[in-house]
Amino acid sequence: MLVGAGHTHVELLLQGHRFTEAGLQLVVVSPEPAHPYSGMGPGLLGGTYSVADISLPIGDLAARTGARFVQQSVVSHNPQSRTLMLADGSALGYDLVSFNVGSEVPADAGRSAVCPVIPVKPIAGLAAAREVIEAACRAGRGARVAIVGGGPAGVELAGNVAWLLATLGAPAAAAGAESRVDLYASDRPLAGLSGRRQRYVERCLKASGVRVHHGQRVDVAALCGGAAGLLPSPPDLVLLATGIGPPRALDAFGLPCAPDGAILVDRYLRAQGAEHVFAVGDCASFAEEPLDRVGVYAVRMQRVLLRNLLATAAGTPLQPFTATGPYLGGLNLGFGRGILYRGPWTLRGRPAFRAKDWIDRRFVRRYQRPVA
Ligand SMILES: Cc1cc2nc3c(=O)[nH]c(=O)nc-3n(C[C@H](O)[C@H](O)[C@H](O)COP(=O)(O)OP(=O)(O)OC[C@H]3O[C@@H](n4cnc5c(N)ncnc54)[C@H](O)[C@@H]3O)c2cc1C
Numbered sequence: 001m002l003v004g005a006g007h008t009h010v011e012l013l014l015q016g017h018r019f020t021e022a023g024l025q026l027v028v029v030s031p032e033p034a035h036p037y038s039g040m041g042p043g044l045l046g047g048t049y050s051v052a053d054i055s056l057p058i059g060d061l062a063a064r065t066g067a068r069f070v071q072q073s074v075v076s077h078n079p080q081s082r083t084l085m086l087a088d089g090s091a092l093g094y095d096l097v098s099f100n101v102g103s104e105v106p107a108d109a110g111r112s113a114v115c116p117v118i119p120v121k122p123i124a125g126l127a128a129a130r131e132v133i134e135a136a137c138r139a140g141r142g143a144r145v146a147i148v149g150g151g152p153a154g155v156e157l158a159g160n161v162a163w164l165l166a167t168l169g170a171p172a173a174a175a176g177a178e179s180r181v182d183l184y185a186s187d188r189p190l191a192g193l194s195g196r197r198q199r200y201v202e203r204c205l206k207a208s209g210v211r212v213h214h215g216q217r218v219d220v221a222a223l224c225g226g227a228a229g230l231l232p233s234p235p236d237l238v239l240l241a242t243g244i245g246p247p248r249a250l251d252a253f254g255l256p257c258a259p260d261g262a263i264l265v266d267r268y269l270r271a272q273g274a275e276h277v278f279a280v281g282d283c284a285s286f287a288e289e290p291l292d293r294v295g296v297y298a299v300r301m302q303r304v305l306l307r308n309l310l311a312t313a314a315g316t317p318l319q320p321f322t323a324t325g326p327y328l329g330g331l332n333l334g335f336g337r338g339i340l341y342r343g344p345w346t347l348r349g350r351p352a353f354r355a356k357d358w359i360d361r362r363f364v365r366r367y368q369r370p371v372a
Pocket residue numbers: 003004005006007008029030031032035038039040041042072073074075100101102103120121153156247249280281282283293294295296297298330
């Protein structure tokens with residue numbers, strides 16, 4: 001049973017024949033028949049990609065590789081009776097389960113009755129955000145967009161909103177323009193970067209017309225209400241990029257969790273104390289060492305999870321997950337610019353955007369093309 005179809009499970013679906021050959025029935029439970037790939041989410045907002053470009057076709061993949069697709073969310077889990085409860089009130093039993101249910105912006109991060117507030121996750125919300133901006137520009141008054149959170153996601157969103165506005169003919173940087181993009185960052189380094197990398201990101205945002213407010217922890221309700229000192233008038237849209245955490249639903253999964261609420265897993269990606277339960281990606285907390293919540297680690301877990309599910313079913317030894325080393329970080333800064341970095345190495349500007357675009361498109365195409 002695969003619960004959620006994130007970066008790890010999508011590969012297991014592609015290799016569904018491995019389960020069939022082992023005499024196992026693969027079932028995937030996901031609320032969405034297509035999963036938008038987060039690495040391309042900012043580009044979806046900025047207009048580089050369509051929803052189809054970034055979609056991992058979960059339902060189709062399952063059909064093509066002989067897995068059963070159940071379009072539902074899991075709301076609770078009983079590891080003793082090996083039962084999942086679904087949002088429609090039905091139950092599913094299993095022999096072996098793996099959770100790859102990702103992460104979310106905490107619900108208490110902010111809301112308002114006055115203007116739309118869209119969190120950066122789920123990624124599908126970014127398509128809705130683009131529509132809000134396009135509608136405001138069609139109405140002829142430009143769009144005022146506030147982004148709360150100056151981490152990598154907030155920076156990518158700011159650059160891409162500015163690019164979208166420029167494409168729509170309502171650039172945030174133009175003199176007298178009604179459009180504006182405000183990025184509210186706390187006092188931590190912008191995008192989590194330092195030195196020359198951070199200065200480059202700052203320069204790109206400035207050139208794009210983004211107004212960066214450092215050291216400002218804003219209250220979303222006050223921001224939407226046009227509170228004095230924040231914005232001259234309420235924004236058309238607030239994008240929330242205040243950090244992601246494990247889904248609250250995990251509270252009802254009956255499994256040992258880390259202090260942040262993620263499922264604690266051992267070196268074999270097995271939930272602690274439950275040999276028939278695995279967890280991967282953002283929803284898992286790797287007990288051996290803390291890992292950043294990035295898709296790269298979820299992708300690196302694909303091979304070990306596939307092997308360990310088959311090994312558990314066959315009663316053969318499991319393989320530890322050891323690919324915890326440094327990874328290639330990358331930001332799409334809008335206007336066809338980006339930055340890629342790993343260790344002391346950095347690539348900036350258009351070559352960085354093109355390289356990130358190539359890596360991301362290659363990842364998605366692997367799952368979009370017909371199964372051989
Ligand atoms: C704007 C943005 C850009 C990013 N760019 C990058 C990048 O370039 N590179 C990078 O490495 N990381 C990037 N990240 C981080 C990355 O998004 C996450 O680390 C990654 O999505 C984690 O993958 P995952 O497989 O754990 O979960 P996800 O990809 O989030 O997938 C989780 C799946 O589980 C499903 N699900 C959720 N709850 C349930 C439930 N109760 N029942 C059933 N199914 C459920 C969801 O519908 C979804 O399909 C970015 C994040 C953001 C917000």
